[in-house]
Every structure is written in structure tokens, then in C-alpha cells.
Amino acid sequence: MIVFRAEEEIAKDFRGSFVTIGNFDGVHLSHRHICRKLAQEATEAGAKSMVITFDPHPKMILHPDIKPFFLITTLEEKLKLLEECGIDAILIIPFSPDYAKTTAREFVYETLGRKLAIKKIIIGHDYTFGRDKKGNDVYLISSGQELGFDVEVIDAFKVGEDIVSSTLIRNLILKGKIAEAAKLLGKWYNVAGTVVTGFGRGVKLGFPTANIDPEKELLPPPGIYAAFVEVEKKRYMAALNIGEKPTFADYTFTFEAHLLNFEGDLRGKRLNTEFVEKLREIVKFDSPEMLKKQITADVEKVRAILLKNFKANT
Numbered sequence: 448m449i450v451f452r453a454e455e456e457i458a459k460d461f462r463g464s465f466v467t468i469g470n471f472d473g474v475h476l477s478h479r480h481i482c483r484k485l486a487q488e489a490t491e492a493g494a495k496s497m498v499i500t501f502d503p504h505p506k507m508i509l510h511p512d513i514k515p516f517f518l519i520t521t522l523e524e525k526l527k528l529l530e531e532c533g534i535d536a537i538l539i540i541p542f543s544p545d546y547a548k549t550t551a552r553e554f555v556y557e558t559l560g561r562k563l564a565i566k567k568i569i570i571g572h573d574y575t576f577g578r579d580k581k582g583n584d585v586y587l588i589s590s591g592q593e594l595g596f597d598v599e600v601i602d603a604f605k606v607g608e609d610i611v612s613s614t615l616i617r618n619l620i621l622k623g624k625i626a627e628a629a630k631l632l633g634k635w636y637n638v639a640g641t642v643v644t645g646f647g648r649g650v651k652l653g654f655p656t657a658n659i660d661p662e663k664e665l666l667p668p669p670g671i672y673a674a675f676v677e678v679e680k681k682r683y684m685a686a687l688n689i690g691e692k693p694t695f696a697d698y699t700f701t702f703e704a705h706l707l708n709f710e711g712d713l714r715g716k717r718l719n720t721e722f723v724e725k726l727r728e729i730v731k732f733d734s735p736e737m738l739k740k741q742i743t744a745d746v747e748k749v750r751a752i753l754l755k756n757f758k759a760n761t
Contacts, residue, residue: 448530452540461536464497465489465567466559469501469574470613473519474528476633477571477604477611484601485569486533493658494566495535499558500525501542508542511584517617517665519636551577555590567597571604595650606631625666625722635675635721638663638702642713647704652739654746656688656703657713659720666702667722669729673749676704676722684753686745687720691730695736707750724752 451457467485468490471478474707482498491494506516520528522539529537536684539545554577559565568587576582584600591598603610612629619628638661645658657676669690676685683706704720705715726745730739 448526448534449536450526451536452541454538454540454558457472457538457562461495462564462565463521464495464536464563466497466563466565466606467569468499468576469571470504471498471525471529472504472613473530473616473632473653474525475519475611475613477629479528479532479602479633481569481571482529482532482534482606486535488567488569489535490533492566494572496533496678497536497538498529498534499540500540502539505542505547508544508547512516516662517621518617518663519620519632520614521662524637532753541709548578551582551586552575554582555587556594559612560590560594565596567599569599572602573603584748611657617665619671620665620667623670625667625672625725631722635723636667637721638666639717639719640702642676642716642718644714652735652742653655654686654705654739654742657718658705659702661702667725669755671726671729671745672722673726673752674704675723675753677719677721678706678707678713678716682749683707685720686726686742686749687722688729690729693729694735705746707746709736723756726752 449458465485465488467481469478469481474482485498486496502522504516504518506513510516520641522683526537559568567592570584570587574583574586584598587596605611609615609631616628616631619625619631627635640659640661642657643660645656666689670685672689674685674687675681675688685704685706687702689705691697691699704718726748730741
């Protein structure tokens with residue numbers, strides 16, 4: 448897959464492409480449905496497929512008052528997931544206050560028409576674009592008739608009764624509804640980060656942990672979770688703690704994982720955690736011994752949950 452980071456970089460052989468436009472945060476099931484359809488139709492027509500997206504996310508520029516604005520995927524993750532859909536190229540348009548002034552007409556006639564000469568565009572039913580969101584499916588269909596490209600509008604993609612959207616997935620993650628979010632994402636939510644030096648309390652309890660500096664702001668609420676952790680291309684079952692350590696009167700934020708059946712030093716290494724299920728809330732215990740007893744029970748529960756999920760996904 449080729450990545451163009453400015454409209455000026457677009458290669459000539461991508462003129463006449465089939466395209467879709469969107470932010471694609473999370474690259475969830477609805478996004479994948481559109482992108483796979485785009486790739487398939489382009490291939491059948493002997494054309495290239497291209498996803499047009501933006502960085503940073505437009506909401507960060509248009510609504511700077513919304514802080515923090517949580518992203519489900521990093522840009523690197525988003526590109527990888529889109530590539531897995533079979534897309535030939537990604538155009539990343541740098542989004543800025545100046546670019547936000549671009550009208551729907553300017554985008555359609557300059558980018559889609561003059562620079563790309565697209566053959567077809569596929570969009571979701573509720574997608575809008577351009578200054579003041581004047582661009583929509585009706586406007587694209589009218590423009591397509593004038594410029595000579597086809598427009599296909601995809602109906603809302605549902606899982607059960609839920610319309611799949613990035614906003615809904617973010618809210619589910621923030622509420623700790625990990626399994627529900629995974630059903631809409633099509634994968635477990637993940638957070639990567641580098642291991643930093645901790646206080647060594649886990650070692651004293653017999654459950655050494657990797658203290659992780661998370662790369663994402665979007666985190667599930669405090670609690671104990673069953674998770675898979677990947678390090679140096681090896682995957683381990685893990686008990687994950689997010690939040691404070693009230694038993695030790697430590698109320699600083701912690702993101703730490705105890706990897707089952709792992710021996711070695713993880714400091715400085717990059718870990719990727721996949722959240723599978725929330726076990727319980729964080730509780731203050733009367734003594735470290737009582738905490739150790741609970742952790743022992745947590746680890747066994749984690750093992751049972753993850754073995755079940757591993758078998759279901761192999």
C-alpha cells in the first residue's frame with residue numbers, strides 16, 4: 448500500500464481511482480465493510496482503490512475546546528488496518544485551520560475532479576465534508592453527474608441493534624464495556640506503551656508487573672482486566688491493573704501488567720496490550736497478604752478467561 452501525505456504527491460497512475468473519504472478512527476467493522484467493498488469493486492473494474500483521510504483528526508482543529516479528544520487508533524495502527532482491507536493507497540490530508548476553510552465544492556472539483564479524476568466514490572450514509580459540512584451524499588451525486596464519477600452510499604452498518612460508530616466505541620471503552628466494544632471494532636481494543644521502572648511491589652508479592660507508559664489517552668476505567676500482551680512478537684496472557692494502589696496508599700495512576708508464565712526483564716521494551724474482559728474494581732485491602740490472596744484468585748480467573756478466548760480465536 449502506498450501512502451501519500453499531500454495531494455501533490457499523488458502518482459499519475461492513481462488518477463481514475465475508486466475512493467472513499469473519512470476519518471476511519473478505529474477502522475471498525477463499518478469502516479472495513481466500506482473499504483473491502485471499495486477494494487473489491489476497484490479490482491473488478493481494473494482501477495486503483497484509495498482511502499482519503501485526515502491528520503490530525505478534524506475535531507481536534509474544529510473543536511479544540513473538547514479536551515481530551517480520545518482516538519481509538521494511532522495513525523500507524525489506522526494505516527495498518529486499512530492496508531489489511533486490500534486498499535492500494537492512502538491519501539493523508541494534513542488538516543489545519545486553513546484547510547478547514549475548504550468548501551465542499553473546492554474539495555470535489557479540485558481534489559476529486561481535477562487532481563484525481565475519480566471514477567467512483569463510496570461513502571457512509573451520514574458522511575459530511577467541507578466548510579460548514581455542506582458536502583453530503585446529495586451534493587456528491589449531483590457533482591458526480593457533472594464530473595463523470597459514480598457515487599455509492601452505504602446504509603448504516605449494524606451489529607445487533609447498534610449502529611457501529613467510532614463515537615459509540617469510544618464511549619463503551621470509557622465505560623469499561625470491553626467485550627461490547629470489541630464486537631463493534633472487530634478486534635480487542637489495544638493500548639501499546641514502553642515499560643518503565645516501578646516500585647517493585649509486585650515482585651515482593653510474587654507477581655512481578657511491567658509498568659507501562661501508555662501511548663494512548665483512551666483508556667478503560669480503573670480496574671483489573673484480563674488481557675493479552677505482545678512483546679517482541681510473543682504473546683502472553685496477563686492480568687492488567689489500571690488505576691491507583693490504595694492498599695499501599697499510592698494514589699498515582701498506574702498501568703501495569705503481570706504476564707503469566709514470563710520470566711525476564713521487560714524494562715525499556717514496548718508492549719502491546721489487548722483488553723479482553725474486566726474482572727473487578729480496584730479495592731483497598733487491609734494488608735499486602737490479603738491483596739496477594741486476591742491477586743492469586745485474579746490470575747486464575749484471567750487464565751480461564753483468556754484460554755477460552757484464545758480457543759475461540761484460533
